[in-house]
Amino acid sequence: MVTIRDVAKKARVSIATVSRALNNTGTVRPEICERVLDAARKLRYTPHGGARSLIVGRTHTIGLLLPDLHGEYFSELIRGVDRAARGRGLHLLVSSSHGSSSEATNAVRALNGRIDGLLAMVPGEDAGILQAAVPHALPTVLLNSRNMNTEYPTLLVDDFGGARAMVHHLLERGYRRIVHLRGAEGNFQAEERVRGYRAALRGSGAAAPVVIEGDFTEESGYRAGKLLAAQSERPDAVFAANDMMAVGCLVALREAGLRVPQHMALAGFDDIPLARFLTPPLTTARADIAALGLRALERLAGLIDTKSPDSQHATERLAVTIVVRASCGGAPLTESS
Numbered sequence: 001m002v003t004i005r006d007v008a009k010k011a012r013v014s015i016a017t018v019s020r021a022l023n024n025t026g027t028v029r030p031e032i033c034e035r036v037l038d039a040a041r042k043l044r045y046t047p048h049g050g051a052r053s054l055i056v057g058r059t060h061t062i063g064l065l066l067p068d069l070h071g072e073y074f075s076e077l078i079r080g081v082d083r084a085a086r087g088r089g090l091h092l093l094v095s096s097s098h099g100s101s102s103e104a105t106n107a108v109r110a111l112n113g114r115i116d117g118l119l120a121m122v123p124g125e126d127a128g129i130l131q132a133a134v135p136h137a138l139p140t141v142l143l144n145s146r147n148m149n150t151e152y153p154t155l156l157v158d159d160f161g162g163a164r165a166m167v168h169h170l171l172e173r174g175y176r177r178i179v180h181l182r183g184a185e186g187n188f189q190a191e192e193r194v195r196g197y198r199a200a201l202r203g204s205g206a207a208a209p210v211v212i213e214g215d216f217t218e219e220s221g222y223r224a225g226k227l228l229a230a231q232s233e234r235p236d237a238v239f240a241a242n243d244m245m246a247v248g249c250l251v252a253l254r255e256a257g258l259r260v261p262q263h264m265a266l267a268g269f270d271d272i273p274l275a276r277f278l279t280p281p282l283t284t285a286r287a288d289i290a291a292l293g294l295r296a297l298e299r300l301a302g303l304i305d306t307k308s309p310d311s312q313h314a315t316e317r318l319a320v321t322i323v324v325r326a327s328c329g330g331a332p333l334t335e336s337s
Helices: 004-011 015-023 030-043 049-056 072-087 101-111 159-172 188-201 218-229 243-255 273-277 289-306
Strands: 061-066 091-096 117-120 140-143 154-157 178-181 210-212 237-240 265-270 283-286 315-318 321-323
Touching (some): 004 030, 061 072, 061 101, 072 289, 154 159, 154 289, 159 237, 159 265, 178 218, 218 237, 243 273
Parallel strands (some): 154 315, 178 237
Antiparallel strands (some): 283 321
8 A cells, every 4th residue: 555655755755745745734845745746646645534634633524413314305405415515525424313312322423533513313302312422522513303402503494384384275275174194203393393283273263183193104104094095084185294104195095096186185294306296296395405404514514614602502494385286286386496
């Protein structure tokens, strides 16, 4: 393996000069710097990442901790983070907690020393579980996580407002028996969407709230759709807490011979790319997932670059918009984005 000592010998300079030239630190005359770079190219020398990190005090790597890596939601989120990271010359280390607080803690400990900052989504638990594992000096930003202790800056989708707006939309279209297919028990976003659903129905004159258990997966949506299709008195509309459950529900209703929205309207949440290509296209609450990831990375990069405590406790809430498509009786949209 070619070492920095080999480069120094070929360029006829000291090891310290090679280090300064390759890391662009200190003052090296242009002609000497070019000689070092030429020697490194000819020898195909690649600096050791760990050694370089010790020299410059940065790994140029960001940790991204998610509860899962499966599905379009997390794919879109990673895409947004990665796009912003590449624009800043940063790399990503992605890990999953599989919904377990202990695995989240273990993952953070494994990332410790290898990253300059951490983006973490811990939706099922108070973010305080990270405190024992995250070094106090490590810049950290939370995503869609309940942050009871305000230890970290947090980015949240307006789950409550988005759910309330979706139910208001369904009410305005004349639906009165609206069922909510909720997300996983104990999940912060699921709880906020249930809260928004109930708030919209309160005082509306519609039927009492009915909440069916789900877990954000297509399978739970499919099971709910089977259950609803078998009822003698079916609801007018189903509001699923995410698009993937809406997809499963749609398949089950279709298998039962029911048409959406003629027999039952259907709406989701998130606006994953698949939503517009369903038959019928899915009405949903749009949370720009990729933009959330991009904004989170920018926020974290700012903390790393400035090391400023000014925004350490700030919570930023991203707005949600209702996208009306044919699944709840709205006219299909012609979408270019």
